[in-house]
Amino acid sequence: MKYSRLDFLIDQWSTLPPVETADLSGKTVLVVGANVGIGLEASKHFARMQPTRLIIACRSDAKGKAALAEIERETGYNGCESWIVDLANFASVTAFADKFEKEGGDLHILVMNAAVVLPDYQCTTDGWESMLQVNYLASSLLSLLLIPKLVAAGRKSLTPSRMVIVSSVTINWLIPAKEVKTSSKPLEMLGSEEWCTPKHIHSRYPESKLLNVFFVRALTDRLQAITPLSVVAVNPGFCYSQLRRFWYEKPTYSPVKIALAIMERLMAWTSEQGSRQLVFAAVSGQDNEENMKGGFVSYARLVEVTDFVLSDEGHRMQDTVWNETIDILKGVSDKIAPIVQDYLVNI
Incomplete structure (x- = not known):
């Protein structure tokens, strides 16, 4: 699908x-x-x-408790729980999954929304570039580790569970660099400090959303x-949020900082409006579930993904990234290999 910047403006307005x-009872x-x-x-x-249970996963106990209080105050719902997970730390992700295995019960809806946007190269304690780990590798790790819980819930309820991965409208204007597209290990290249020059790091957020x-x-x-x-993948649209807070924390003005401020003033949705896209991806389309599988939700509808993703070149890169992802995550958790074997098929 060719999605122009004019299309983007029309949708935002x-x-x-x-x-x-x-009905999320049960x-x-x-x-x-x-x-x-x-x-x-x-x-x-x-x-x-x-819902019977609503679990919100946050990076810190203080932030989780504050969100918990706000949810209860505004909705009157008292079944919310705050759990801690830091996607910049693989050990935190595997510990969260272990806790969910013991205490979480079945899982009907998973929304993977956590992400960061950083203006420069930063490395996690696991040795990966931060945006690549938080936005993609750790999100994929937790998603895979929770597949047994999602499948168990789907089988018991006789209704497919939903895994929602938040992507971005920015993938429509991204073509990965030739070196990345043709690499046998594109994630290793993207995660290397040598590759993450100022020129390349500015593409990292849309790259992670393409992944x-x-x-x-x-x-x-x-x-x-x-x-x-x-x-299901979902584009929440261009919204006011704290996602770009690191840009605004920089003490000096920059063309990017100025452009973002202007764009927000002219066309940004509220966070509540953007959140409707996540909810749509999580609960809509149950009367035609096959259409939702592998779908891309944007502006409250299923749309075709970008031409690059649909191209032969995109398919080859997708398979290469998948294989490298599984190899990396097998080294993080010994549960990945059994999950891949028991729940997935080779193609």
């Missing part, structure tokens, strides 16, 4: 439909990255649908046809 609603919903912005607003919408779409489509291709789980 269009009237959004009201938030989707569903369901467990997990929102990762829920203490601010669209994650918090999506959690409020889910709370109003009265999210690759993950959704590759996972969908490999899930067994009878598996009661739908994996």
